Amino acid sequence: MTQKCGYVALVGRPNVGKSTLMNHLLGMKLAITSRKPQTTRHNLLGVDTRGEAQAIYVDTPGIHDQLNRQINRMMVRSATSVLNDVDLIVMLLEHDKWTDEDALVLRHVQRSARPVVAAMNKIDLLGRREALLPAIERLAGLDLFQEFVPISALKGQGLDALREVVARFLPEQPHLFPPDQVTDQSTRFLVSEIVREKIMRRLGDELPHRTTVLIEAYDERPYITEIRAVVYVERSGQKRILIGKEGHMLKSIGQDARRDIEQLVGSKVMLHLWVKVRKGWTNDIQQLKRFGLGEP
Ligand SMILES: Nc1nc2c(ncn2[C@@H]2O[C@H](COP(=O)(O)OP(=O)(O)OP(=O)(O)O)[C@@H](O)[C@H]2O)c(=O)[nH]1
Ligand SMILES: [Mg+2]
Structure with missing residues (x-):
């Protein structure tokens, strides 16, 4: 069978759950997480190899507009710089919420010509899943997102569905990492x-x-x-x-x-x-x- 392999950026505003999602997709704790925004500082690769599909996730620092310090500018640059280099962008949202920071992330994502999937995270905090429908309808009007996947990164809900969607966007090419390698970091x-x-x-x-x-x-x-x-x-x-x-x-x-x-x-x-x-x-x-x- 033909191998599939590609880079998948996990992007979103600070604290939306990107690093938690990456860890749960990989089934191990690789990225650090905390309840404080701006926890992640570096882009971090997490390689998920399942059979013929290899998804190389890139966990990124949260995108925001408090650029008062060099470190903040550097973190945001790190996140936005990957948007043109990946095969798929997964933009994380917090269930049906929409904030100014989400709008900022959206503007960066819109500038990239890559396919985009919305992962609506933290659905465990939502009483009924149907509550997502108005938000999905609004976002669908943007004509940007290829799919909407409700997930809970923390509870591991919806992750198989997300993996399936991701696999569809991976180009056919040989794997870039050996199957037992999880990251490129030391x-x-x-x-x-x-x-x-x-x-x-x-x-x-x-x-x-x-x-x-x-x-x-x-x-x-x-x-x-x-x-x-x-x-x-x-x-x-x-x-x-x-x-x-x-x-x-x-x-x-x-x-x-x-x-x-x-x-x-x-x-x-x-x-x-x-x-x-x-x-x-x-x-x-x-x-x-x-x-x-x-x-x-
Ligand atoms: N209830 C709930 N909490 C979640 C979920 N996913 C993440 N969290 C919590 O949200 C907080 C932030 O999670 P992180 O994974 O560090 O968020 P991040 O997007 O990587 O944040 P930055 O690195 O700061 O940009 C942590 O307290 C997580 O436990 C979820 O699905 N449900
Ligand atoms: Mg993080």
């Missing part, structure tokens, strides 16, 4: 993201977008992997919050992260966390580059 990168996720989850209200994580040492020994990670913040007050009273906060973050990292690498992990201050790094192009954000 384990080190995924480890740094896990640490950042735990910070977002514990301190999302205090330090939502002020931290970044670099892995300084990664030592794989026969029975244990020893990792040193540095968390960068913008101000010394933020460092105090992150470390917490008698170091309790940083310790809890380390414990949360270690559990997930052990799952990822499949061995025991010793994780050392350090906190350093880099003044104004979120608005400094040079620092952002050093942290692997933005174009090299």
Whole structure:
């Protein structure tokens, strides 16, 4: 049988559930998620190989218009830059809601000449599915979307239907990745993201977008992997919050992260966390580059 393979962008406003969807499509936790908007910072590939079909999903940062900082501009650029390079765009919406940010995403998507499918996510929060119909009717009037697929990324509802729709748009060509490869990112990168996720989850209200994580040492020994990670913040007050009273906060973050990292690498992990201050790094192009954000 002929192989099919293609790139599929998952795009949408912040917090709509793109990363949750990618993880559930892959059946593993690859992308980090949180209840705070602007969690994802990089485009992240997730390869789903099923028989003859290989869908290469691209999880993207949420598209929004708060472009006051370099880091925000860089994140939005990262998301919009893939729109012309993929075979299919899956635009995520939150069930029947429509916001100004969705309209902004729509404008970017409309500029691309690629086919677009609407995934109406979080339907578990909706009493009746029929409640989606007026929204679908409105969106159908735009003459843009090829399909509307109601899903719950969190509960795994509608994902087979979405996979089927996606498979229809994959071009016939040999697979680009071996069947056991799930992403193009290094384990080190995924480890740094896990640490950042735990910070977002514990301190999302205090330090939502002020931290970044670099892995300084990664030592794989026969029975244990020893990792040193540095968390960068913008101000010394933020460092105090992150470390917490008698170091309790940083310790809890380390414990949360270690559990997930052990799952990822499949061995025991010793994780050392350090906190350093880099003044104004979120608005400094040079620092952002050093942290692997933005174009090299
Ligand atoms: N109830 C419900 N919550 C969901 C669903 N999908 C995602 N969420 C929640 O929505 C929040 C945001 O999910 P993410 O996957 O991080 O959203 P995102 O679109 O990747 O966000 P950014 O990376 O910030 O752009 C998390 O708290 C998820 O648990 C869903 O189907 N139902
Ligand atoms: Mg995300």
